[in-house]
Amino acid sequence: xxxxxxxxxxxxxxxxxxxxxxxxxxxxxxxxxxxxxxxxxxxxxxxxxxxxxxxxxxxxxxxxxxxxxxxxxxxxxxxxxxxxxxxxxxxxxxxxxxxxxxxxxxxxxxxxxxxxxxxxxxxxxxxxxxxxxxxxxxxxxxxxxxxxxxxxxxxxxxxxxxxxxxxxxxxxxxxxxxxxxxxxxxxxxxxxxxxxxxxxxxxxxxxxxxxxxxxxxxxxxxxxx
Numbered sequence: 001x002x003x004x005x006x007x008x009x010x011x012x013x014x015x016x017x018x019x020x021x022x023x024x025x026x027x028x029x030x031x032x033x034x035x036x037x038x039x040x041x042x043x044x045x046x047x048x049x050x051x052x053x054x055x056x057x058x059x060x061x062x063x064x065x066x067x068x069x070x071x072x073x074x075x076x077x078x079x080x081x082x083x084x085x086x087x088x089x090x091x092x093x094x095x096x097x098x099x100x101x102x103x104x105x106x107x108x109x110x111x112x113x114x115x116x117x118x119x120x121x122x123x124x125x126x127x128x129x130x131x132x133x134x135x136x137x138x139x140x141x142x143x144x145x146x147x148x149x150x151x152x153x154x155x156x157x158x159x160x161x162x163x164x165x166x167x168x169x170x171x172x173x174x175x176x177x178x179x180x181x182x183x184x185x186x187x188x189x190x191x192x193x194x195x196x197x198x199x200x201x202x203x204x205x206x207x208x209x210x211x212x213x214x215x216x217x218x219x220x221x222x223x224x225x
Contacts, residue, residue, distance in 0.1 A: 004101065007037050010054035011045045021046040057101060068102030077103060081113065087128045155208055160202040165192070 007028055014024045021043045028036040037045070078098055080087055092103045109115045138145065169188045175181045 004037070004104065005056050006183070008045055011037075011042060011050050012056060015046060015049045022162060038118065068098050069106055069110065073102070074106050077106045078111055081107075081111070089106060157200050157204055160207070161196075161203070165196075 001223050010028065010031070014027065019027075020221075024046060025037075025039050025042040028042060046140055054130060073096065077092055080092060089103050089107070092098065093100055097102070098106075166185065166188050170181075170184065173184075175184065
């Protein structure tokens with residue numbers, strides 16, 4: 001089932017907006033389809049928030065540790081999944097004596113694992129793997145890494161070059177579906193020439209030179225042109 005806590009957060013949000021329990025249930029069905037909470041569960045959580053509940057986590061079950069996401073439990077879940085990737089969350093609950101919500105959070109938040117075709121598989125590459133792939137790509141393509149601030153629109157080619165060009169082409173137009181937007185965006189991208197990118201990188205160099213000359217001080221006007 002889709003992340004139950006996510007749906008509870010949605011219920012809490014809609015409750016604060018003044019939606020009824022019936023309206024919430026219909027919206028959950030529309031968004032989460034077959035994985036949505038049942039009507040009874042939706043109404044129960046609505047009633048809980050109405051009665052003053054603020055947390056969206058599962059209540060601790062009798063006889064179970066109050067803190068389930070301990071390093072020890074994370075390690076136990078990891079070991080069980082490595083031994084048998086076909087285990088269900090209920091299997092983990094019964095084996096470890098943890099709540100369903102705790103096991104689910106350990107899998108998604110701590111281990112970054114989700115179920116695909118009845119197997120638990122890593123959802124994302126580990127950070128080390130990502131860094132290794134990036135370094136390989138940069139070396140293979142003989143690309144130099146240029147240090148700069150984490151985000152500065154004046155020094156981000158997408159902000160001063162690519163996005164403005166796309167906005168000019170798409171401005172004032174209406175699209176009925178996401179697919180139409182994607183198709184038209186691709187059409188705009190296909191019109192960009194090698195010279196467009198060359199000009200963009202030349203302007204990029206002028207921009208960072210201008211920023212360096214100003215030594216970080218604020219200045220007005222496009223000094224990069």
